[in-house]
Ligand code: HEC
């Protein structure tokens with residue numbers, strides 16, 4: 001697919017919302033983006049697994065350093081079953097999102113499903129990145145954390161590597177993490193801009209999620225099925241693999257969700273050793289390969 005339609009790229013660019021136009025760039029990061037999620041931006045301890053990355057010290061006051069990578073999202077016990085996401089350890093607030101609403105959409109669009117809500121539990125900026133239900137080890141557990149963030153509970157965590165966090169920040173537009181990580185930020189400090197990471201609750205300028213695959217010549221049809229997932233079998237191994245773009249069915253039929261295009265753990269890019277695709281994409285977007293997996297344009 002990726003060889004087919006280089007000509008079409010300019011045509012696609014015209015209809016895209018602005019943020020999609022700047023394809024294939026990564027923001028500067030000291031993470032190696034290699035080998036393990038521990039060396040990606042999704043290591044919310046902010047301490048890279050193998051040396052050379054950020055020390056994380058500038059962040060100690062603003063998020064609990066749980067000293068483990070998975071715990072910011074998963075827990076082996078006491079998971080949040082309000083959401084159909086694997087062993088989910090995060091606060092998921094009840095939220096009504098503003099949906100993509102261009103008249104050109106051919107099918108219906110519904111509120112984001114579980115495989116988007118999981119991401120939005122950080123990326124909509126309403127919840128701190130360290131707002132978990134079950135802290136590691138003999139750390140605390142709080143049932144009410146499943147639906148709301150309690151800073152008194154979060155303050156019970158003791159940081160063994162620096163000062164304890166007294167603020168619990170999220171990816172909030174103009175505030176919190178973006179209080180430093182944005183141009184002209186209120187807290188100053190000139191940190192790397194995270195502006196495009198803060199999606200907010202208005203998803204009308206983002207690629208639609210909660211949409212089904214329409215029928216017709218404009219669309220490619222996924223060949224694989226595994227439980228509630230329909231997938232494009234990128235490596236033709238007849239199995240669902242990390243690099244397979246997919247649709248999730250959580251009761252309304254197979255739909256596009258954030259994790260259709262992104263794997264939050266990172267996917268090694270083809271032929272590049274253990275280096276991950278940029279921006280957690282399941283497929284490197286060279287020649288718009290991500291887009292052309294579903295869209296026949
Ligand atoms: C008081 C300002 C401030 C706040 C608030 C802050 N940071 Fe930072 N952050 C910095 C500075 C300064 C650096 C070092 C310069 C850089 O790499 O951006 C940094 C570095 C980072 C890095 C390493 C950058 C890289 O890729 O090498 C990550 C990741 C990060 N911050 C995440 C966060 C998150 C998540 C939050 C919110 C929980 C946050 N920061 C809040 C100032 C801040």
Ligand code: HEC
Nearest residue numbers: 037042069070072073074085086115118119259263264265
């Ligand atoms: C930033 C959040 C985040 C972190 C950190 C994270 N995960 Fe996940 N994980 C997710 C989300 C979201 C899903 C569901 C979407 C999907 O299937 O990719 C998931 C799914 C999974 C699954 C089931 C699907 C699959 O890809 O196999 C496993 C197993 C898993 N995670 C293991 C881990 C382990 C082990 C770690 C730590 C080394 C970890 N995760 C860290 C967000 C995260």
Ligand code: HEC
Nearest residue numbers: 027041042072073118119122129197258259262264279280
């Ligand atoms: C635990 C909170 C959390 C969850 C859950 C989470 N993210 Fe993130 N994500 C972040 C933070 C914080 C950053 C940016 C700051 C940093 O560098 O740590 C980020 C960065 C990213 C980036 C930019 C990566 C880059 O290299 O430029 C992408 C893409 C992304 N996330 C997608 C997702 C998707 C898709 C999901 C769900 C499948 C998800 N995230 C779930 C916290 C989260």
Ligand code: HEC
Nearest residue numbers: 022023024025116119123196197207257258261279285290
């Ligand atoms: C249809 C595929 C697709 C879906 C669905 C999707 N993304 Fe992305 N996303 C991409 C691509 C492609 C990029 C890289 C764009 C670029 O390089 O500018 C990206 C980039 C990002 C970035 C990095 C910042 C940026 O804009 O470059 C974040 C954060 C992110 N996505 C989060 C999400 C979240 C959260 C969801 C669900 C609400 C989501 N994505 C749904 C394809 C998708």
Ligand code: HEC
Nearest residue numbers: 015102104105106107211212213214256260290291293294
């Ligand atoms: C997982 C499959 C999938 C991938 C990958 C994908 N899309 Fe989509 N896209 C869809 C679906 C489904 C819709 C909703 C179509 C509808 O109902 O009209 C959609 C809608 C759109 C729309 C809005 C169309 C309208 O009628 O308003 C645009 C523009 C778009 N996609 C562009 C892209 C771009 C650019 C990429 C790559 C960065 C991409 N898509 C990747 C499945 C996908």
